Amino acid sequence: MNSDMITGIKENLQEIKKEIPENVTLVAVSKTKPIADIQEAYDAGQRVFGENKIQEMVHKYDNLPKNIQWHMIGHLQRNKVKYMAHFVDLIHGVDSFKTLKEINKQAKKHDRVINCLLQARIAKEDTKFGLLFSDIKEILFSEELSELKNINIVGLMGMATFTDNQSQLEEEFSSLAIFFKNNQEKYPKLKTLSMGMSGDYQLAIKNGSNMVRIGSSIFGVRNYIV
Numbered sequence: 001m002n003s004d005m006i007t008g009i010k011e012n013l014q015e016i017k018k019e020i021p022e023n024v025t026l027v028a029v030s031k032t033k034p035i036a037d038i039q040e041a042y043d044a045g046q047r048v049f050g051e052n053k054i055q056e057m058v059h060k061y062d063n064l065p066k067n068i069q070w071h072m073i074g075h076l077q078r079n080k081v082k083y084m085a086h087f088v089d090l091i092h093g094v095d096s097f098k099t100l101k102e103i104n105k106q107a108k109k110h111d112r113v114i115n116c117l118l119q120a121r122i123a124k125e126d127t128k129f130g131l132l133f134s135d136i137k138e139i140l141f142s143e144e145l146s147e148l149k150n151i152n153i154v155g156l157m158g159m160a161t162f163t164d165n166q167s168q169l170e171e172e173f174s175s176l177a178i179f180f181k182n183n184q185e186k187y188p189k190l191k192t193l194s195m196g197m198s199g200d201y202q203l204a205i206k207n208g209s210n211m212v213r214i215g216s217s218i219f220g221v222r223n224y225i226v
């Protein structure tokens with residue numbers, strides 16, 4: 001939608017802010033984008049940013065205002081969790097108990113509690129990462145989880161199939177929203193439902209999302225595929 005713009009980050013942010021309800025958190029996905037672009041969004045009032053590579057996020061954290069909330073939205077390499085444990089605000093893509101254990105271990109070293117979302121597999125295509133609903137339940141209600149004092153599972157995250165098929169997207173989003181709601185009663189810490197990107201965030205919000213991860217509609221198209 002904004003692929004031909006050069007600047008306009010502030011205007012893009014304002015447009016999107018106007019469209020999304022107040023209870024929906026906007027994560028500005030700044031992966032591959034330079035520090036100057038993030039600074040521009042920051043100057044326009046944006047405070048939550050998402051990155052998908054740990055080293056890149058660390059570099060940006062070191063060079064930008066410290067009141068930015070950094071979200072890790074990419075697939076996690078366990079051996080790199082330690083590099084972000086001192087500052088990461090929310091980790092979206094947790095898809096195994098092993099990873100939770102590693103996050104807990106690193107968080108403990110910094111005397112922090114790190115908020116995490118479990119990534120659910122909702123896309124029909126089998127290239128996407130994520131846990132089955134049954135795996136999520138098993139983790140949430142496991143005895144071992146209650147022993148991990150330095151992590152907090154505060155919600156779920158999902159990525160829909162890359163498609164224009166609206167009814168398929170709707171089905172994928174709503175299946176996760178229903179699962180989310182059904183488990184909130186038994187697991188009241190579940191507050192955040194992270195679904196929706198530039199191409200599908202309106203539909204995601206309509207189907208229960210309260211956190212959207214938007215990159216190209218704010219910063220323009222990325223120069224390379226990540």
Ligand SMILES: *Cc1c(COP(=O)(O)O)cnc(C)c1O
Nearest residue numbers: 029052073197198213214215216
């Ligand atoms: C890149 C990315 C986004 C943002 O994608 P856009 O289509 O540019 O908005 C959202 N979520 C995840 C997990 C991503 O990797």
